[in-house]
Amino acid sequence: MVSDRSKLGFYLLLSPLLLWLVTLIILPHIGLFFVSISEKIGVREYETGLGNYAVFFNEPLYWRTFARTAFMSISTTVLTLVLGFPIAYYIAKLTRGRTKTTLFLMCLIPFWVSELVRTFGWMILLRETGVLSNVLQYTGLISGPVEFLYNDAAIMVGLVYTSILFMIVPLVTTLDSLDDSLIEAGYDLGGSGISILREIVIPHAMPGIVSGCIVVFMLSLGNYLTPILLGGKDSLWFTGLIYTQFITRFNWELGSAFGFLLLGLSSAVVFLGLKLSRQSLSNTMGR
Amino acid sequence: MAPTADLVCRDLTKDFDDFRAVDHVSFEVPQGSFFSILGPSGCGKTTLLRMIAGFQFPSSGDLLIKGNSMIGVGPNKRPVSMVFQHLALFPMMNIGRNVGFGLRQRGVSSSEIKARVGRVLERVGLPGIEDRQVDQLSGGQKQRVAIARCMVLEPDVLLLDEPLGALDLKLREHMKIELKTLQAEFNTTFVYITHDQSEALVMSDNIAVMNKGKFDQIGTAKELYYEPANAFVAGFVGDANRFEGKVTAVNGQIVSLVTGGGVELHAQATAGVPAIGQRAQIFVRPEAIALSKDPSQGSESPNASKRIVDSVLFNGANSMVILRDPKSGETIQVTLPQTGDLLGLTKGETVLAGWHPTQARCFASGGAVDGI
Numbered sequence: 001m002v003s004d005r006s007k008l009g010f011y012l013l014l015s016p017l018l019l020w021l022v023t024l025i026i027l028p029h030i031g032l033f034f035v036s037i038s039e040k041i042g043v044r045e046y047e048t049g050l051g052n053y054a055v056f057f058n059e060p061l062y063w064r065t066f067a068r069t070a071f072m073s074i075s076t077t078v079l080t081l082v083l084g085f086p087i088a089y090y091i092a093k094l095t096r097g098r099t100k101t102t103l104f105l106m107c108l109i110p111f112w113v114s115e116l117v118r119t120f121g122w123m124i125l126l127r128e129t130g131v132l133s134n135v136l137q138y139t140g141l142i143s144g145p146v147e148f149l150y151n152d153a154a155i156m157v158g159l160v161y162t163s164i165l166f167m168i169v170p171l172v173t174t175l176d177s178l179d180d181s182l183i184e185a186g187y188d189l190g191g192s193g194i195s196i197l198r199e200i201v202i203p204h205a206m207p208g209i210v211s212g213c214i215v216v217f218m219l220s221l222g223n224y225l226t227p228i229l230l231g232g233k234d235s236l237w238f239t240g241l242i243y244t245q246f247i248t249r250f251n252w253e254l255g256s257a258f259g260f261l262l263l264g265l266s267s268a269v270v271f272l273g274l275k276l277s278r279q280s281l282s283n284t285m286g287r
Numbered sequence: 288m289a290p291t292a293d294l295v296c297r298d299l300t301k302d303f304d305d306f307r308a309v310d311h312v313s314f315e316v317p318q319g320s321f322f323s324i325l326g327p328s329g330c331g332k333t334t335l336l337r338m339i340a341g342f343q344f345p346s347s348g349d350l351l352i353k354g355n356s357m358i359g360v361g362p363n364k365r366p367v368s369m370v371f372q373h374l375a376l377f378p379m380m381n382i383g384r385n386v387g388f389g390l391r392q393r394g395v396s397s398s399e400i401k402a403r404v405g406r407v408l409e410r411v412g413l414p415g416i417e418d419r420q421v422d423q424l425s426g427g428q429k430q431r432v433a434i435a436r437c438m439v440l441e442p443d444v445l446l447l448d449e450p451l452g453a454l455d456l457k458l459r460e461h462m463k464i465e466l467k468t469l470q471a472e473f474n475t476t477f478v479y480i481t482h483d484q485s486e487a488l489v490m491s492d493n494i495a496v497m498n499k500g501k502f503d504q505i506g507t508a509k510e511l512y513y514e515p516a517n518a519f520v521a522g523f524v525g526d527a528n529r530f531e532g533k534v535t536a537v538n539g540q541i542v543s544l545v546t547g548g549g550v551e552l553h554a555q556a557t558a559g560v561p562a563i564g565q566r567a568q569i570f571v572r573p574e575a576i577a578l579s580k581d582p583s584q585g586s587e588s589p590n591a592s593k594r595i596v597d598s599v600l601f602n603g604a605n606s607m608v609i610l611r612d613p614k615s616g617e618t619i620q621v622t623l624p625q626t627g628d629l630l631g632l633t634k635g636e637t638v639l640a641g642w643h644p645t646q647a648r649c650f651a652s653g654g655a656v657d658g659i
Contacts, residue, residue, distance in 0.1 A: 184342055184373035187362045189440065190387035201386070203379035 029263075036256035050255035062241065062258075070265055072152065073220040076159040080167045080216045081209065083160065085104035088171035090199075093180070107168055113164055121230045122158055123149060126230070150232035158226040163219045167212040174208030175201070210277050211284040214270050221266050238262055291354040291475040292326040293318045294339065294444050299348035301334050308334040310500035311348070316444070316478060316493070321470050321488040324480045324607045326497035332480045335394065335497070336446055339478065342371045353443050363392075368437030368447040373453060374429055376421045382408075382432055383417030389440040391603065407439040408432075410472065412659045430462055431469075438473055442606060447479040454563040463524050464491050484524050488512070516558055518650040528576075528619045534561050544569055544650040549613020553589045554647035561651035568650050573607060575646040578629055579639045591641030596634050598621065608632060610640055 036276070039051035064158045091103050110118060125131045126148035136142045148154060177203065186196040203207070227237035245255030274281060292315040308331040316322040326332045333409040337343045341352065341362030350357045356364055361601045368389070377385050386407060387400045394637040395403070407416055411431040417423075424432065431452060437445055448465075451459045467490045467499060470477045481487050487494050489509040495505045496519070504516035516523035522529060532546035534605035544567055554569040561567040597618055623629060632638070 179373070179375065180372045181373060181375040182377060183363070185369070185371055185377070187342075188369045189436065190339060190363045190392040191388070192363065192392070195392055200377055200379065201538075222540070 011021075032256040035252050036260050037141045038253055040253060052236070052254045056257060056261060057252060064157050065066075065236045065241055065263065066238050066265070067259045068236060069221060070269065072155065072159075073217055074269070076211050077217045079156065080160050081213060084164050084167035084171060084212065085205075085209075087203050091168070092172045092175035092176070093183075094104055104172065107165055109163075111165055115225055116229075117163065119158055122154070122161065122230060126154055126157075149230060150234070152231070154230040155227050155237075159217065159220045159223060160232040162223065162226055162245055163216040165216040166219060170208040170212045170215075171205060176203045178204045179250065196212060206277060206279060207284045210273065210279045213273060214284070217269060217273075218266055225264055289337045291351075292316055293321075293353060294452055294478065295349075295354075297349040297351075298333075298458055299335070299350060300346050301331070301338060301343060302346040307500055309338070309345070312497075312500075313348075313504050314495055314502065315506055316476055318464070318476055319474045320492040321479065323491035323492055323494045324373045324478070325484055325487040325524070326480075328482055328484060330497045331483075331500040332446060332497050333448065333504075334447055336369075336478070336480050339444070340367055341365050365450065366443040367446055368444075369441040369448065370433045370437055370450045372448045372450065374433040374450065376429060376433060378421050380421075381417065382421065382424070384421050384442040385416075385421065385440055385483050386434065386436045386438065391442075402553070402590075404547075407435045410438075411435045411469065427458050427465075431453070431465075434466075434469060438475065442475065444476045444478055445473075447477060448482050449483075451481075451483070452492065458487075460466060460575070461633050464611070465595075466490055471567055488524070497638045498523070514557060515648060518568050518570070518652075521648050521650065526573050526620065527570040528573065530571075530617070531566065532569075534563050534565050534567050541644050542567060542569075544649065546615065546617060548617045549614065550592070550617065551613055552647075553644040554649040556651075558647040559651060561649065563589055566652040568652055569647055571642055571647040572607060573620045575621065576621045576640050578621060578624070578627050580606075580632075580636075581639070589641075589644060591648070592638055593637050594640050596632055596638060598631060598634055598635045610638065 013127070036052055037048055037050060039049045041047050056066075069115040087107070091100060091107075095103060128145045128147040129132070129147075130148070132148055133142075133145050137145065182200055183196060186200050191199070191203075222239060224237070224239040224243065227235040228240055231237065239262070242258045242262070243256050245251045245258060249255075270281075274284075294316040296312055296314050299309055299312045310331075311334060314322075324332045324335065332580050334343060338345050339357075341357065341360060341364075345358070351352070352366055365469065376390065380388070383401075383404055392405060403477050404417060405414070408416060411427060411434060413431055413435070416428075416432075421429065421432075433594065446495075451462050451466075454462060463486055466477075466479075470490075477491065489513075491508060493505060494511055496503045496509055496511060497517050504511060506514070509611045511520060511524045514543045515524065521527055530544070530546050530550075530552055531546040532552070534542055535545050535551070536543040537556075537560055540557065540560060541553055542561060543551060545551050552569055554571070557565075592612065594612055597609040597611040600607040601611065604625065605624060607623050608623040609618050610621055611618050619640070623632065626641045629638075
């Protein structure tokens with residue numbers, strides 16, 4: 001009787017989570033999956049098949065955009081890690097008390113504004129008549145106005161900027177838990193800065209590195225706003241293609257297939273990353 | 288010329304923003320000896336050790352290891368190794384890689400690392416545990432691995448920062464003996480810091496008592512215990528009954544003093560005889576006080592007086608009795624011998640307690656009184 005009751009309580013507590021998972025994630029995906037495997041052969045006539053996926057592989061624009069998105073997202077992740085690690089190390093290990101809190105807050109403050117506004121901020125800096133162009137002209141480094149927007153570097157800058165916080169937070173958390181005496185012991189035993197970083201700091205921070213990388217990669221891969229705004233019409237980001245299929249072309253079938261390919265890609269890259277870093281998902285995300 | 292000492296500190300001083308943590312400390316540690324720095328927390332002993340290890344640089348003074356000045360030399364370039372308070376074993380590596388860490392940094396070939404790690408683990412009594420993880424070891428095993436990790440580098444000086452603090456009492460007692468054995472086995476100079484006087488007394492060849500950034504006294508355990516240089520050392524090393532009062536008479540080195548409660552006591556002043564009328568303190572070891580149940584005996588001792596048993600603290604061989612003076616109400620702690628008629632001593636009984644003046648120490652009351 002008691003166990004029945006406690007079981008009931010358990011399921012009641014679980015129900016909001018289940019409801020959320022089933023109605024908002026699983027059901028739409030099942031729906032999308034069925035849409036993605038139905039081929040349009042006439043007006044309101046559909047046939048089950050993998051034709052939509054075949055379209056993707058037969059059209060170079062599609063799979064090249066796909067590969068480009070993956071490559072750019074991975075590059076963004078690596079760049080974010082390289083930039084975020086020293087920042088996180090500085091905050092976690094070299095500052096204390098108020099300074100630490102202040103620095104951490106300063107990383108957080110830009111995120112109080114919406115991503116759209118932040119991206120427009122970058123446009124003000126980088127556009128032809130923008131701050132950077134004017135400063136360079138003023139100092140005489142360039143003779144005429146230069147457009148810094150609408151190229152891959154601009155996209156990369158925007159993506160790193162939007163996602164770096166999600167790298168810094170898990171890194172600061174894991175680095176904070178690294179006992180200072182371990183680093184001192186490393187030096188005491190004759191280690192150099194590099195060997196201590198390689199043998200002690202990075203292995204300790206690995207769960208944080210991997211979870212930060214997963215989040216940043218997912219955010220970049222699924223980002224729509226930043227590539228479109230900073231990369232312009234030729235940004236060729238895969239989410240842009242999906243948007244076009246759904247909204248412009250009304251081709252939900254192909255759009256759904258693209259969506260599933262993106263899901264497959266992100267899962268595959270995360271799986272590969274976990275295998276390469278010898279971490280498990282529960283170890284990195286469950287902290 | 289005498290062989291150079293392994294570790295020499297000359298006028299070593301460390302200033303922080305607003306206070307001086309280490310104040311003109313000078314000492315020498317000869318090769319192969321066990322040197323302890325004993326002091327209460329906050330006395331600057333950790334700062335001193337960190338300066339020797341190279342994590343902090345002295346504000347002034349010189350530090351020599353095997354005759355070479357270490358000023359400006361980083362911790363990874365010094366021939367010293369340190370056993371940290373919480374050992375700081377690397378949890379991301381197994382035991383073999385932990386112990387081999389220092390050798391890897393020196394670029395020793397992996398086959399030789401393997402052999403040397405195996406040898407040193409054997410010497411600390413843990414052969415064949417290279418593949419185990421740090422959290423699979425017990426507290427005492429971790430301790431030995433931490434020492435092995437340092438000793439595999441054959442340092443000139445091994446620094447130990449209260450490494451027994453985290454262990455439980457029984458293991459601590461055991462590790463005291465083991466550390467001393469390991470030190471003899473490796474014949475390396477050990478510099479050990481602790482606030483636990485029994486650790487220092489049991490293990491050390493020489494002990495420095497540190498207080499407020501200064502060394503109050505350097506000597507063997509016996510010297511510190513029986514010939515303390517000042518009131519702080521007398522109070523800090525070992526147990527002692529302390530009385531404070533006004534000096535009424537001086538006879539050679541023997542000082543007579545009347546306490547606030549009006550009891551006259553006598554003690555020997557070895558480090559500067561206080562003047563008549565000055566305030567002074569007397570320290571008496573609990574085991575230096577002789578007890579007698581028969582009040583007619585032992586009255587020739589100048590410090591003998593009848594006292595009432597306030598409580599008996601039974602602790603086997605370390606049993607104590609607290610005696611109260613019926614006149615002044617002052618209490619003293621006395622070691623209770625578990626022999627004869629004293630065995631059955633109970634609360635409320637009257638005993639005769641006394642000690643010879645040469646077994647008590649008198650120091651003039653000065654600035655350095657409040658350290659206990």
